[in-house]
Amino acid sequence: MSAARLSVVTAVAVVAALAAVSGCSEKTDAKASDAIQVTATDDSCKVSKTSFPAGHVKFAFENKGSKVNELYVYAPGDKIVTERENIGPGTKADISAELKAGDYEVTCKPGMKGDGLRTKVSVTGAGAPKKNDPRLDTAVAEYRKWAQSEADATIPKVKVFTDAVIKGDIEGAKAAFAPSRTGWESTEPIAESFGDIDPKTDTREDGLEPGQKWTGWHKLEKSLWATKAISAEDKTLAAQLLTDLTGWQKRVGTAEITPTSMANGAKELLDEVATGKITGEEDRYSHTDLSDFKGNVDGAQKAYELLKPVASQNNPELAKELDKQFTAINTLLAKYRTGDTFVSYDTVNAAQRKELSDGVNALAEPLSKLAAAVAK
Amino acid sequence: MSDENTTEAAAPQQDGADRDTTAERARGPVSRRAVIGWTGAGIALGAAAAGGAAAAVRTGNDVQPAGSAGNVIAFHGTNQAGITTPVQDRLHFAAFDVKTDDRAELVALLKEWTAAAAAMTAGKPVGAGAVRGLPEAPPDDTGEALGLPSSRLTITVGFGPTLFEKDGKDRFGLKAQRPTALVDLPAFPHDNLDATRSGGDICVQACADDPQVAVHAIRNLARIGFGKVAVRWSQLGFGKTSSTTPDEQTPRNLMGFKDGTHNVAGSDRATQDEHVWAAAKDGAAWMTGGSYLVARRIRMHIETWDRTPLKEQEDIFGRNKGEGAPAGKQREHDTPNLKAMLPTAHVRLAHPDSNSGVTILRRGYSFTDGTDGLGRLDAGLFFLAYQRDVRSGFIPVQKRLAATDALNEYIQHVGSAHFACPPGVRDSADWWGRGLFEGK
Numbered sequence: 120m121s122a123a124r125l126s127v128v129t130a131v132a133v134v135a136a137l138a139a140v141s142g143c144s145e146k147t148d149a150k151a152s153d154a155i156q157v158t159a160t161d162d163s164c165k166v167s168k169t170s171f172p173a174g175h176v177k178f179a180f181e182n183k184g185s186k187v188n189e190l191y192v193y194a195p196g197d198k199i200v201t202e203r204e205n206i207g208p209g210t211k212a213d214i215s216a217e218l219k220a221g222d223y224e225v226t227c228k229p230g231m232k233g234d235g236l237r238t239k240v241s242v243t244g245a246g247a248p249k250k251n252d253p254r255l256d257t258a259v260a261e262y263r264k265w266a267q268s269e270a271d272a273t274i275p276k277v278k279v280f281t282d283a284v285i286k287g288d289i290e291g292a293k294a295a296f297a298p299s300r301t302g303w304e305s306t307e308p309i310a311e312s313f314g315d316i317d318p319k320t321d322t323r324e325d326g327l328e329p330g331q332k333w334t335g336w337h338k339l340e341k342s343l344w345a346t347k348a349i350s351a352e353d354k355t356l357a358a359q360l361l362t363d364l365t366g367w368q369k370r371v372g373t374a375e376i377t378p379t380s381m382a383n384g385a386k387e388l389l390d391e392v393a394t395g396k397i398t399g400e401e402d403r404y405s406h407t408d409l410s411d412f413k414g415n416v417d418g419a420q421k422a423y424e425l426l427k428p429v430a431s432q433n434n435p436e437l438a439k440e441l442d443k444q445f446t447a448i449n450t451l452l453a454k455y456r457t458g459d460t461f462v463s464y465d466t467v468n469a470a471q472r473k474e475l476s477d478g479v480n481a482l483a484e485p486l487s488k489l490a491a492a493v494a495k
Numbered sequence: 496m497s498d499e500n501t502t503e504a505a506a507p508q509q510d511g512a513d514r515d516t517t518a519e520r521a522r523g524p525v526s527r528r529a530v531i532g533w534t535g536a537g538i539a540l541g542a543a544a545a546g547g548a549a550a551a552v553r554t555g556n557d558v559q560p561a562g563s564a565g566n567v568i569a570f571h572g573t574n575q576a577g578i579t580t581p582v583q584d585r586l587h588f589a590a591f592d593v594k595t596d597d598r599a600e601l602v603a604l605l606k607e608w609t610a611a612a613a614a615m616t617a618g619k620p621v622g623a624g625a626v627r628g629l630p631e632a633p634p635d636d637t638g639e640a641l642g643l644p645s646s647r648l649t650i651t652v653g654f655g656p657t658l659f660e661k662d663g664k665d666r667f668g669l670k671a672q673r674p675t676a677l678v679d680l681p682a683f684p685h686d687n688l689d690a691t692r693s694g695g696d697i698c699v700q701a702c703a704d705d706p707q708v709a710v711h712a713i714r715n716l717a718r719i720g721f722g723k724v725a726v727r728w729s730q731l732g733f734g735k736t737s738s739t740t741p742d743e744q745t746p747r748n749l750m751g752f753k754d755g756t757h758n759v760a761g762s763d764r765a766t767q768d769e770h771v772w773a774a775a776k777d778g779a780a781w782m783t784g785g786s787y788l789v790a791r792r793i794r795m796h797i798e799t800w801d802r803t804p805l806k807e808q809e810d811i812f813g814r815n816k817g818e819g820a821p822a823g824k825q826r827e828h829d830t831p832n833l834k835a836m837l838p839t840a841h842v843r844l845a846h847p848d849s850n851s852g853v854t855i856l857r858r859g860y861s862f863t864d865g866t867d868g869l870g871r872l873d874a875g876l877f878f879l880a881y882q883r884d885v886r887s888g889f890i891p892v893q894k895r896l897a898a899t900d901a902l903n904e905y906i907q908h909v910g911s912a913h914f915a916c917p918p919g920v921r922d923s924a925d926w927w928g929r930g931l932f933e934g935k
Contacts, residue, residue, distance in 0.1 A: 494631040
């Protein structure tokens, strides 16, 4: 979205990459005996130390249970700092991570599902982040969980779409296009936070950089609605879209999310509506803009609802206004519902677009104040 | 106008003191542009001419931010500023639709708007300003007027007929308060009105000598209003076409002519009381000291006009082009001999003598909104006229003009609105529309 946003995100990605690299190398400032022992059974997860200094940390994981296990280290808001999947019964694994000072949760996931068995640990040292209101950490964790569930639910819908393209089924692909996008649209700030996925999957023709190859949803949209033909290349692009989105699904857990970024993400979703959907630019061939519009609003509303316990305490008037405006925009959108989807945007006239635009402004303006209300 | 500010004169503040220089303004407005254009000696003379009171108040007032050092027109007063105020160079005018159904919410907005307007006209930013406040939050003020003087900014509000009643519905319990003078304007011959450039529940007229200051005012009010009101249409004006200071030359319109030379003077309180300000006996008590505003977007067929011979142009207006003198006269302000003009001449038809003495205060601006897609300038006159009652003001004059004005071949009215502009905001406890919503 914005350059600033991308740069922050890129920096996060780089740090993660560096951490991963150092994790693989044997260059270590911690002796093997300094490793933190994590001993898992099917219903327990024992961590040998709950306080240790910041820096290079090694976890010596031992699965003494009968189920396949996983180790996760979560930062507040359930951000995955490091993880290892598929640790079989009776096996051991060493997992390294570069941990900054702060609070974490070392988590075993017997059977590789659920929230896992968690042990709070404290990493000591200078520069520990200020502790958040625990309600906000919960909000971030819940938001991440919701975003993950949206991503998980999206992949099968994407597959319906890409399978249809690969089969050369134009009508089937057209019908599956809008539904394949809603989960992406509702969580778009997270997807955009990775920097590299959005350009591959959601770029419009006018947004291409010189020399950039056009891939993703909108290229296929143009083939289906404007060219009215599926080329061999489109079939390759469809397969690539599924691959890229599966990568997105896997990375939701590592996204850098803060209460402020959640709030600003909600505002940015409305910005997307205001600049792309209201004008009909987003889905210019399929005219399914209202479906994306709804996805954006739902995503913004989810973030708001999770932040509301804190926001309504700090700024009750703002919360009241946001409740009202979310209701108003949803009521307005509902007028354009037809079955499971929305009317084609090219049937929405200028006066109706103005009404939608007014509704978006009415919501987006107070929404721009949400970040301050949770940052107080 | 000087008698309307006695309160402020008694307790001189920056705002009041400046508005009190009306008498001096009659000798020549001290606009920012004018000051800049003068020589050093001229500036000194100008300062002296501007009046000791204002100068004395400004000196030593160190708490004011630098941005407020320009000429400030007092916001508070008996009448709203921006009507008889010497016409500023630039305009941004906006008409709003009220989106909320909640009267209390509308009242809260009008109060918030009033506070913001008072700040901006004093050269101050809105709320906590453009660069203060939480870093996580968007600033209260949008910031493009930072460091700019107030530039004689005036912000004038008005209420349209649809605020009182729309589609047969008494939206805010105001129907009974609708002044009988606030009529729905009749259709005039040749009107080609665009609904999306016409009407509106509330209007805001922002005038300043700096376009950025005027745009900043509308932009910030629109932003404050999101959710409660939405901009229905807005119009930028880049050059004034009228003057309320009689010894000033009348500015030319885009046809190259001086029009409306015989305007109501800002210093002529008697004429204003008769023709501009609504009086208690006129009906709606809350409008006492207010004025009725007609806004018309008049598109000029610039290209065809430019192909018209000089003689024909002058005959159409009833003036010469160079001096602006009425037909057969020497000087702009010479009393016109209407009979020397063609019966269809613009000046002859619009003159009070042809309209039983009808006088309206004109405050229009030239506009150019780029081109129209056919390569023609989308340009013309954004006509603004204030009067005590349109039924004895704009309507009869326009009926006459629409029927026979030779100028009609070169113009077309494409936007239209009528607003009741309430009296001035008295003090910091008062707000736009208080009389309407709470009664006097």
